[in-house]
Amino acid sequence: MNVSFAAQLNSVLAALILLTAFGLLAQRRIYGLLHIFALQGFFLSVSTAVVGYSAGLHHLYISALLTLTLKVIVLPYILYVLIHRLRIHKEVEEVVNIPTTMLIGIALVIYSYHLTAPIRELSDFITRSTLAVALATVMLGLLMMIIRKKAVTQIIGFLALENGLFFAATSATYGMPLVVELGVALDILIAAFIFGIFFFQIRTTFDTLDLKAMEKLKEEE
Amino acid sequence: MILLILLGVNLAATILLAFIGDRKRAPELNIICSGATFAASVFLALSVYEKGPIISGNGFFFVDAFNVYLAVLTAFVSMTTAIFSRRYMRVERSRGKVGHKGMRFYHAMYQLFIFAMLLALLTNNVGVLWIAMELATLATVLLVSLYRTPAAVEAAWKYFILCGVGIAQALFGTVLLYFAAERIFGEGSKGLLWTNLSAVADRLDPTVLSLAFIFFMVGYGTKVGLVPLHNWLPDAHSEGPTPISAVLSGLLLNVALYALIRVKVLVDGATHSHKAGYIMMVFGLLSILVASFSLLRQKDIKRMFAYSSIEHMGIATFAFGLGGPVATFGGLLHMLVHSLTKTTIFFTVGHASQMHSTQEMSSIEGLIKGNPLVGWGLMFGVVAIAGMPPFGVFTSEFLILTASIKNAPFFTPFFLLGIAVAFAALFRKVMPMAFGKVPDNQKPIRVAYVPVIVHMALILVLGIYLPTFLSQWFHMAVELLVR
């Protein structure tokens, strides 16, 4: 596998990650979201491995493996179990105005491209151009958290956002030092347990996982 | 060595208290562990004071005058809060608000939270700093929802989501910082060590660092509670148990601001401009104004003081944004005195709301007659936090004001307006609570005297005269931050 082919492959994977980020925005069904999220993690992991191979950096393999276990197997599994236990697997979320959301998403992609332009000029990595996609994934995750009103979908948006961050680390710097990557992964794992507990707390307190029920804490006039 | 003791005590206590946190003597164990941490931090501070900055653990830890003072403060306040929490949580438990599991969880997470903050302060690795900040968030999230009321769960969820998202931006900033550093240091952890970064700050790429600073500002700014990223703060600080409110307001905000300042030093070095400072000044000023006007509308007592925390963090951010020795000195002092004063207030507020079984200010009355320590403590704290002489906050605000008049005269009127409005708002709300007759719904409880009195004494001392060792210490810290 020569370098230019690796770069092409990485671009394709970046495009696929971007596509999954948009897919998450548009998907209404909870299982569909889970599958897209797992797919995104898979692309991320493959991309990390490809970069690791082409740059000859072996710690990226560990990082890829970490992504694979955490983002493709463990987290989707935890979510799957939670969704089953909470009996919300059939819920279809009302998502208003997908076209507008998509247009905002496209605007965010362009904005990310604009923001990362100076870095692209400085870097000589084969992955430099994917940084814009990474930032866009972060922003799209943010957008998803803003427009979705269900606890589970917000969490998936949050995790997609983290995927974007991992991708950024790989594409801008060929991965953070291992100690940091491990620490971040640990934090995400703890966060996963916390939101698991949260789903049950919200469910028992509000009888629903719809966050529209949570409107008590506002500034009183 | 001392560092390991400092961090190890908390970690061991976390594990221990996770199992026996509901025993009768668990609060005392909590106090002892916090006390040990405090003792270790004092030793650490002394050695830094004598020998200068310490780098240890293969460059993993870095202690200088700036972070060791915050570490001592963190350890000290966590100790006094642990003392307060003993009486406070006993009342909560007797009223059936928390069960066995809740107490175990509470004590374990309290220690984990302190550990995370100390790790964030003492580490040299910017990446680990991020991890520790996130850990501190995660440790406190479920404490906020400890009571399981709808409002508490909602507040905790907001806290979890908003801070999670916010701090994710800081991770992106960290990635960008590492990107800039990698061009100088190459692969590996070296590029994330703050000491290395600050040594070559002027060689880091200015464009990348400016971009990174925006992300850091949004990320750690969310944790500092700067307007307009502050939405989670009043909820999280008002719905959790009061000891947690106290340490969130008094300590966590400081640690987040610390992270921001560390980054600002690098950015200033790289860009050779005052851009980052201006951004911080604008955020700070906005926080002061919005928070002080929000104070006027509050009905919930803890919520009101949460807004007051936003205001004071705004003041400190403004001070560090101003830069220059005087403002930086004022900012450092402000972080210290705000931390002490705000925790005092939360101690008394916690007891006051327990006495009345509510946090509604309209139902709280006659505190001075009901319990002089709580009543006068609250009055004392409010007078101090509002910036009246002769208390510590007055000194720090005066310093910042002087620097502001000299360096940023256009900002000064807004700064003064914010402080004045906050002053008026706090007094209007607190006077009826402190004075007046004892209402029927007030019940006497056993309150924690020691922490309130100790804090009050410290605030008074810091206002009247700054001990030489402390001012020298601050001068050392200022030298590190101002170039």
Added chain:
Amino acid sequence: MTKDIYPILIESLQVVTVLVASPLLVGWIRVLKCWSQGRSSAGVFQPFRDISKLFIKETVLAENASWIFRATPYIVFGATVMAGAIIPVISVDLPLSATADIIALVALFAIARFFLALAGMDIGTAFGGMGSSREMMVSSLAEPAMLMSIFTVSLVNSSTSLSQMALVLTSNPIVLRPSLAFALLAFVLIALAENGRIPVDNPATHLELTMIHEAMILEYSGRHLALLEWANMMKLFLFAAIGIACFFPWGIALKDNIGMLPAAFILLAFKLALIGVFIVVAETVLAKMRIFRVPEFLGSAFLFATLGMLSYFILE
């Protein structure tokens, strides 16, 4: 002397190919469909028989039909044949190709559609108007997406002339390009919508609640209907040809190389056969969506096309 005649020869060969091969393609798709459903088919030549039958039949005009109604079949047929003369099907060496680039090509299809919609409303029956309004809704959404997708391909090949695009793509080494993948995806969705295939419209039924294209031409008969049907078949063929020229042009005959023509023919037949298989599989797997969902469908096509363009700028 002979060299000068080549392009004209190829051009006429191409027009004939388009005219003849388009009913064949439709016939092939119908045959495949019959097979997939376990029916016995009428053979690939059935569309020819249908068309010739319609030509023989008497043409019935409504009393209030205006000149628009009468002229539309010729305009539509003419515009489509014109398009067929521009798109490189068997060779990039087309003299007419220089007259119009791909944007003009989209406009040619738009002219045909515009008159078709007018004709649908001309008679004043309810179905005609309904079909026209639906057709305009679909095309107003499909056209921007179509242009977006085409632009992406033009950007990659730095030309808007289809011949040039095909030439550039064939003469450069194969590169993995996410932008082209997205553009192709968008193009497929648009082509399905523009040609009234499942899941947007069903060409095999006259179900009044859902039909789009069929509703517009409901009043036509005889040779008018024959022309419209033929033009419609050509449109399907031409969309396939555009797809091939933009995304899989390998094998097309190059300039001044008449020897490549036989191979080009065989490859073209092979590619078209594959496209037929794809269409049938898609139509078997998918169900027709409700008409309210069509904007979302085309919206996603637009999204893909835009992503393709963005990934050209960002990633390549």
